[in-house]
Amino acid sequence: MSARQREALAAYAFLMPNFLGFLAFTSIPVVISLIMAFSHWNIFKPPSWVGIENFRNLLWFHHEGKRIVANDPFFWQYVYNTVYLMAGIPIGMAGSLLVALMMNQKLRGIVVFRTIYFLPSVCSGVALLILWKYLYNADIGLINKSLRLAGGVIYSHPAIAIPFTIFCALLFGVTVVGIIAVLLVLVQWLSAKIGLEWQEGAYRVLMVIAGAAVFISIGIYSRYFYETLSSFFFSPPDWLGTVQWAKPSLILMGLWGGLGGYNMILYLAALQGVPTSYYEAAEIDGAGPWAKFWAVTWPMISPTTFFILVMSIIAGFQGGFMTANVMTGGGPAGSTTTIEYYLYQTAFEKFNMGYASAIAWFLFAVILILTLITWKLGGKVVIYE
């Protein structure tokens, strides 16, 4: 046996443990779960082949009188919950980038700040969730206590209440106008893609109209705005106890942990990998900080953004188990049950392994399709150096 062959054999020997582990604990279960998805198996008795019945019960609809009803209405509610909770992904990514930009400054003691921002990622997940559960408590939670305290101070003094309400109204108005602006940019971009060029100045005119409409509306409904705001402070919501607030509360909590987590580290590494010569060249061309960000930083870190986006979508579809299990029990009224938690309940509480496998394979198909779409679209936008 030649030295090269021995070396190759040694390499295979090194690979073998991982390969065997992958085969035993990943590949074989994956194949078996695919077979299970077409079977009925309750663990007690051997599986029996049922064809597409599990998928029909999961995804199909039937008539009830004149109405069309899902065979499993729970499932579609949980799909909606899962997608809703993924609304935090773009906000979280933008936040992570912002934090990474701040942490990328050459300041004294910046390492301490980086550690602080990364701390939520190394803390015990369950402990954090219990902590948040108390923070969100409607009566004794820190958030509601602070809101009531602030409300008491602000709304008992008109001299503070009126400027505060105006400030909040302006902030609200600017946010709405900002969202409209982003939507219009998207429409403009899509129009250009299908060959419809906008008249010059049309964007500005539309923005002025939108801005005027938003602020006039706020002016007309100022009294309502004042009352809503004051009641929000005096009677803050039951964050985890109401259908309207449970999901936004979980998104907010996710942002807290997500901003300074692994995404920030990835962005930080990407930012430190941008060659300084590009910035120098941009400065020579007269670019300011904003122009440098858009023309140099953003394109250079686009592969990282793309990676984070794909991974976040995958994690988003596979998430929600721990929060549902520890914080909400999937409620109220199933409003925080995600596909993953439903899969767990189906498999390990109802022992309906075949149906749970069908849910798992549906989830896999959705993630695969979305990843392929993202890959296809992202490939055109991402710039590799």
Place this chain on the structure above:
Amino acid sequence: MGFYPTLLLGITLSYDISVEEESRLSRLTAFVGIAIGAVLIVVTGIYLVATANPSRAGKKVIRWVVDPNPIRKEQIKLFEKRHPDIEIINDPGADAQRLLTQLAGDVPPDVMALYDPQTIRLFAKNDVLLDLGPYVQKYKIPVDKLYPSLEPYIKYRGKIVGIPENCGPYVVFYNKKLFRDAGIPYPKPGWTWDECLEAAKKLTKYRIVRGRKIPVQKGIFISDGDWWFFIWMYGGRLFSKDGKRCLMDSEAVKKGIRFWADLRLKHHVMPTSSEAQSMAPTGAWGSSALLFRESKVAMTVSGRWLCIQYREQKDLDWDVVSMPHGPIRFTLLASKSYSIPKTCRNKEAAITFIKHLLSKENQLLVANYGDGIPSVQDPEISKAFLYNPQYPNERNNKLHLDEMRYARVQEFSPYINNLDVSAIISVELDKMWLKQQTPDQACEAIAKRINAIIRRNIANPNFLN
């Protein structure tokens, strides 16, 4: 390629290459081989230990899968004293998921606790449980002395599959001091829901903080999962007798659920889940017990097993009274059954242990500990149960025995998984508690959703098989 060839390959390579220049590589390869070998030995060892039929120095060892209640130690001690040839190991935690994993992994428990008729039915239907009938005759186990209302915990299709050791009808625990402070006479057995509501109103108190009403004491706590009292309150039922139809949309059930909703949403005598969390923020099992222990609620609904917790709190002055009733008097019965899997390797020892669990000594031990009431109807056991000199304040134990006349177990339908039923009821009642729908709408939605699943399951031969 399996583990052994890999191990051999690693060792061979390390031997060959050790004479070459790449000695570092060879050492690493050897480590990989040794590591795999070690893992293999450990895994094989664990498997052999787990699947072995244990016996120690001529003793039979049996594994008892049950909750880790501190009394188990005393029960085991008592049994081992009587049967020195058998050793018991308490394997704590008897949830269905854990039991199934043990059964599927061919490491079956010898004796296992099953906590509700639905689980017993699920295990029996799937042919997991040993038919105890022949053993009952052979060992003269007094099954005929068990309370007749426990039948769903004992039999499946005429076969004896479980033996309940104790049981407990639901009663109302009330805080005597809070009743005295409010100037209300103590409730009497046989009281009605209207009387209970009047008392609960007087026992609900708030404090005002910056113009906000904060509850400091609520009249009564009833868990959100205890819907049975209100389904049955006016003579309603969850399922038709053949189990083919859910009757939640009947007027009798709607009326009961309306009353329940009013307790919280109209009269505010029952804490919302958020208020309960605020008043005793444990968020885990026992929250209701804690609310009562901390005098945050004046009354709570549960079974005798809560005595174990309340006895710890010396300054808590409490007593029990029957469940309030509407036009029909009843209460919910809870129990747990001990079963033996068919694959059990120590059947004779296991049945000896189950027989011991119904013995006078064991029954008295359980009764005195504060757990459920003895499941065996025996004058001597009942007499001992009525008064325990260690707890002289508990003079009302007779109530638990009297309430057995009105006790009934949860309903279930063979045509729908009970967890589907619970999930649907929870979700729709949640909407009711959040005022997103009226009690009538909730009942109709529950009936509609459960009936849709029943229809689908009846039409599906795979479900019925």
